[in-house]
Amino acid sequence: MLILHIWASFLGLALGALVLLGRKGTRLHQLLGGMWVSLMAASALSSFWLGGGVLPLVGHFGPIHLLSLWMLVSLTLALIAISKGQIRGHQRWMQGAYFGLVGAFIGTLMPGRWVSTQLGIW
Template sequence: MAFTLHLYASFLALGLGAIVLLSTKGTMLHRIMGSTWVLAMALSALSSFWFGGGVLPLLGHFGPIRLLSLWVLVALAVAVLAILKGRVEQHRSWMRGAYLGLVGAFIGTLAPGRWVAVQLGIW
């Protein structure tokens, strides 16, 4: 269940995030898509904690990718608080950073030994 949630939330966040970043800012559509994106990102990051570390476990079964999940959760919180306080530039920077974290995590799934890389026959 956690894997399925993670997979769907991650792909939704990956696609929707690109659209939100490229679309007109401040509109109702931006707010709706952005809120949906934040929810998808949070679900993706939170669901990742139920997986093993795969390669390079650092603490128990948690690997470096969990540090990225933790960072994404912090980035989302800071970004949402920033926009609620009217700090648009801070919001924009943290949202871009959170999206880049997601892209980094996606690239990380293609590393040797990771499930996605194995399934795709990359390694």
């Protein structure tokens, strides 16, 4: 699960930036956006099998898992919005999802987190 989580998360960081910065409503936007949603769902779902590490809240779940929940809620509401033609709502939820991912990434760089220790940051 760790490898799936890492790959989906890092690819999602890059692809999400491309989708957010690119032209909206095109076939390419829809294709890349669909890929991004799939990566983010895989990242969020796989995180529940990984330990929270720092500040466990319940069992092995930590604060970082709240961002996984945020991601799943944001993705769902963004897809519902676009299916109803609510473009502005879709944009807001997708932006919120992406910034949640950025927040989760920053969280992995905090002291005691696996990524920060592997990168030798702390």
